[in-house]
Amino acid sequence: MxxxxxxxxxxxxxxxxGGLRDRFVLDDVVYLDGNSLGALPANVPAAVDDVVRRQWGELRIRSWEESGWWTAPERIGDRIAPLVGAAAGQIVVGDSTSVNVFKALVAAVRMAGEGRDEILVDATTFPTDGYIAESAARLTGRTLRPVTPAEVPAALGERTAAVLLNHVDYRTGRLHDLPALTAAVHAAGAYAVWDLCHSAGALPVGLDEHGVDLAVGCTYKYLNGGPGSPAYLYVRRDLQARFDSPLPGWNSHAEPFGMRGAYEPASGAPRGRVGTPDILSMLALEAALEVWDGxxxxxxxxxxxxxxxxxxxxxxxxxxxxxxxxxxxxxxxxxxxxxxxxxxxxxxxxxxxxxxxxxxxxxxxxxxxxxxxxxxxxxxxxxxxxxxxxxxxxxxxx
Amino acid sequence: MxxxxxxxxxxxxxxxxGGLRDRFVLDDVVYLDGNSLGALPANVPAAVDDVVRRQWGELRIRSWEESGWWTAPERIGDRIAPLVGAAAGQIVVGDSTSVNVFKALVAAVRMAGEGRDEILVDATTFPTDGYIAESAARLTGRTLRPVTPAEVPAALGERTAAVLLNHVDYRTGRLHDLPALTAAVHAAGAYAVWDLCHSAGALPVGLDEHGVDLAVGCTYKYLNGGPGSPAYLYVRRDLQARFDSPLPGWNSHAEPFGMRGAYEPASGAPRGRVGTPDILSMLALEAALEVWDGxxxxxxxxxxxxxxxxxxxxxxxxxxxxxxxxxxxxxxxxxxxxxxxxxxxxxxxxxxxxxxxxxxxxxxxxxxxxxxxxxxxxxxxxxxxxxxxxxxxxxxxx
CATH class of the missing domain: 3.90.1150.10 (Aspartate Aminotransferase, domain 1)
Structure with missing residues (x-):
């Protein structure tokens, strides 16, 4: 030896x-790809089976209330919250990371107001963030400026509306300085949007502590939610009333079942919802999050x-x-x-x-x-x- | 008696x-809410269990290729296609109906060009379509004009960019005349976007036959995909090259794993994809579609x-x-x-x-x-x- x-x-x-490994289904393979797709938590198969056979198969439509389907996006958001240093009521689960980047960035630009016409985006980030940022810039009439995270402080200015950054670079594994960069963005009067895909569940994020404005992340990497499990959106509590979503689906309405013609946004985290939540994947994620107990x-x-x-x-x-x-x-x-x-x-x-x-x-x-x-x-x-x-x-x- | x-x-x-009832899990309840949440197909629990235990639990990351996860959005789209009268290669599954309405409507407005500044939307439709249409209009600098389907022909004109209509009204069950309305929209030089939530799986739609431009629909009603199962987007083949998505996530890139900084859209139906597909819900839907065999x-x-x-x-x-x-x-x-x-x-x-x-x-x-x-x-x-x-x-x- x-x-x-x-x-x-x-x-x-x-x-x-060391003992936590038993909470997962693993074999003799050395699985070093949990940063792409987390391993299966041992309690998930039975939980999903219950969702399918009993909640869907037996209760059917009643499950929207009786099985807590309707409130799952906020409830599971609150379960993720402590892992990223957020108090309850600020995270909602649903849609893909890309869609949530779009919501967050358009909303951030709108918060910044008409006078600020530039979006900074991490040029080294996972490409989807850049593609979506380009679309957000185009649709809101802003200019997109790709910079490296190191260049952000010098690039900030009166024109900056929002900055989209990745907490951990998907390729190199480099961790960026979220507290310092967020402070610099704020000093320039702009809004900081963080993508936590490669940090949530791997290290402390401290969203509330560091005053992050908006954040998004996926749940299928270190959070082990399963392939393509829904992403999440964090909107800091004091910004929620100003969160003006570009995807105001009926689930984000103040009274979703009022079926009203005029849109009136819900208050709080549900304002970040869009359409009908994807229950199978969402409840698989909820079960998967139990591995974090203690x-x-x-x-x-x-x-x-x-x-x-x-x-x-x-x-x-x-x-x-x-x-x-x-x-x-x-x-x-x-x-x-x-x-x-x-x-x-x-x-x-x-x-x-x-x-x-x-x-x-x-x-x-x-x-x-x-x-x-x-x-x-x-x-x-x-x-x-x-x-x-x-x-x-x-x-x-x- | x-x-x-x-x-x-x-x-x-x-x-x-009559014999098809055996393909579902049902009890003595008279379930007349399949237009909200379809009943559980009998083959789905075992299919989902295989996805969770074997594909995710054992194959893990390899399933993106080996279990066909990556190509599921197009493959399942092709499975839905005959049910709505579409040839293969025009439907992609993913995201919610609301998100797909946004993609379709913004893309339709862009196809119509700068000269056309008005969007017509069915004032009697399921509210989310109206809310999302309002957002699409705001972000593309167009005016939204709500009209009843009966008023559409008279409202059409040179200003009309796109018309968003529901095939069947969610409240009254009224079926609108898709062929005639689509023809009227085309005669005005505009684009027709149809929401098929309440018709797909219940009646022939004839997307190709009637020359519909773009369409969206959910899969959890008459298609029995399960709670919140992913929606779909149809883009008529000859329009695909002009489909300019407002949500150009990495899954819609011509070379998704090239991780390139510059966005270059995929050709064909995959151009309508956005982020990582929600595999559990998507493969539950795929199994559910087997009830349509024959x-x-x-x-x-x-x-x-x-x-x-x-x-x-x-x-x-x-x-x-x-x-x-x-x-x-x-x-x-x-x-x-x-x-x-x-x-x-x-x-x-x-x-x-x-x-x-x-x-x-x-x-x-x-x-x-x-x-x-x-x-x-x-x-x-x-x-x-x-x-x-x-x-x-x-x-x-x-």
């Missing part, structure tokens, strides 16, 4: 979150950093020198819960890794992405992944 | 669709009309005279698959009906709505519903 294997064993033995996000963050540190250590020890280069920041303050390694033949390497039951993913053109979900990944998994990676890298010289 | 009971028995015995929509229409005719006949025979008034057109050409009865105490009457296992729904302020799903409702159900309704109406005089 190598030193690193021994060290992994010690770290696992001392891990206060889990502190600070403990998750501590383990996440230990996992990524240890992975970097193992890769340095095992991999042929110079074969891969980490594009993830070494500093803890700048790192999310993934490690991204660059190598020319990343697509081929990932294919071979998956054949050997180490599952990460490939992001074009040359990045190997490994996500570390502290709820179900242990240190022995990390050591094994690095060891198999080293084997593959040694065999398949580009 | 009354004459009407005997007649019901004869009609059921002669019903070519079923002709013309046969469904014939039975639907026979059911609503018979319901009206039974109500006339049983109910205290003058106690209820049908607001559903008597003419077959103007009737969808529901009967709406007006009475002052409709809310209370519906509550009592549901207690006696006849389930319809109440629409404020004074409408009893009864939806007839030909796949699982029989003539004996109809007779019993009318009989119980008459009892309730006789007891609870307002």
């Amino acid at each position: 190598s030193d690193l294997m021994r060290k992994a064993g010690e770290l696992d033995a001392a891990d206060p979150l 889990v502190s996000i600070e403990a998750v963050r501590a383990k996440s950093l230990a996992l990524t540190d240890f992975f970097e250590e193992c890769v340095r020890a095992y991999a042929p020198p110079g074969r891969v280069e980490s594009v993830t920041p070494a500093a803890h303050a700048e790192r999310g819960s993934q490690v991204a390694l660059r190598c020319d033949d990343a697509g081929d390497v990932m294919k071979r890794l998956i054949e050997r039951e180490v599952v990460g993913d490939f992001r074009a053109p040359d990045v190997l992405r490994f996500g570390f979900t502290p709820l179900y990944i242990g240190f022995a998994d990390v050591e094994r992944a690095a060891r198999v990676l080293a084997e593959v890298l040694g065999e398949a010289l580009p | 009354s004459d009407l009971m005997r007649k019901a028995g004869e009609l059921d015995a002669a019903d070519p669709l 079923v002709s929509i013309e046969a469904v229409r014939a039975k639907s009309l026979a059911l609503t005719d018979f319901f009206e006949e039974c109500v006339r025979a049983y109910a205290p005279p003058g106690r209820v008034e049908s607001v559903t057109p008597a003419a077959h050409a103007e009737r969808g698959s529901q009967v709406a009865l007006r009475c002052d105490d409709a809310g209370d009457v519906m509550k009592r009906l549901i207690e006696r296992e006849v389930v319809g729904d109440f629409r404020a302020p004074d409408v009893l709505r009864f939806g007839f799903t030909p796949l699982y409702i029989g003539f004996a159900d109809v007779e019993r519903a009318a009989r119980v309704l008459a009892e309730v109406l006789g007891e609870a005089l307002p």
